[in-house]
Amino acid sequence: MSEKEKMMAGHLYQPYDQELYHEREICKRMLYEYNRYTPVQKEEKDILLKKLMNCKGELCIEPPFYCQYGYHITVGLNFYSDVNLTILDQGLVEIGDHVVFGPHVQIYTASYPFHEGQRMQGLEYTRPVKIYDHVWIGGNVTILPGVKINQGAIIGAGSVVTHDIPPYVIATGNPCRVLRSITKEDLHRQW
Template identity: 50%
Template sequence: MTISEKDKMLEGVFYDAGDEELVKEREYARNLFFEFNHTKPSEKEKRKEILQRLIRTKGSFHIEAPFYCDYGYNIEVGENFYANFNCIILDVNKVKIGDNVLLAPNVQIYTAAHPIDPTERLSGKEFSKPITIGDNVWIGGGTILCPGVNIGNNVTIGAGSVVTKDIPNNVVALGNPCRILREI
């Protein structure tokens, strides 16, 4: 039995992002977020309907345009989710976002990764690692979440942070690389 490139992608092993199925699925998502990004702010119901076709939600949520992602179907958001302007989620792997999560402008969530070795990188292969964000989290503007990180519950991430390692529950963390400042 042959394993599909999509299955490889979701397992976090090297996969070919140029695979025909994956290219079609990315194009589908891009058409949806293009439509979303070009709606009027007053078209709230239309925006919500487009996003519900793109991402999985468990309840009330709001995402400001512009918004960008790779596939959409790998993103799961909990109740009372809010993403401010220019949110980017490269969801080549699962992105699970808990309840009561707020993303400030320009937050970037990257599950996609590339080999460090130049020969492997030039082969066109990629890999991915999932990202999880707990409940009651606020992520400050311009923050980048790197592949594979987990952010605990009741966490505040300071603006401009680059999160390269897991962040435990009940802390304020910030910086590049992101470090715990104090407990809450």
């Protein structure tokens, strides 16, 4: 099994493998180009994002944007992210339709073993992250490996999401906890 296959299967793998290093370098070059486009070069930015990631429709990611591989990221329809989105996509990241991210959102799929000997060898493993449709992620949110954020959830600014979030709730904090369900009364409420 190659290091890339181990990475995708969630097994311990060596990220400094030549194939993986080469793929990260390609991604870095594409992101360097993307982050240097002027605001009026929207078409060029869109084409580059669609080469980098699996995009189902229109999306807008305000630069700068950073990721590791790009092709492990799937984005649904009508996605918007404010500035400084970072997705460490060693594992799969699925983002649903009509999802909005505030500034400085970070999604991590890689983690490290507990045993120091394995960490000293540079080994790591991955867990996928899934964000369902109609989710709103506030600014400065960190989403850890293996997390699912279910349909219609809202994650408050500054949260660290360490576990799955149920549908149609407002959750916030470090660690992120459910505050309450979203109700019909919220139709008339603003932050």
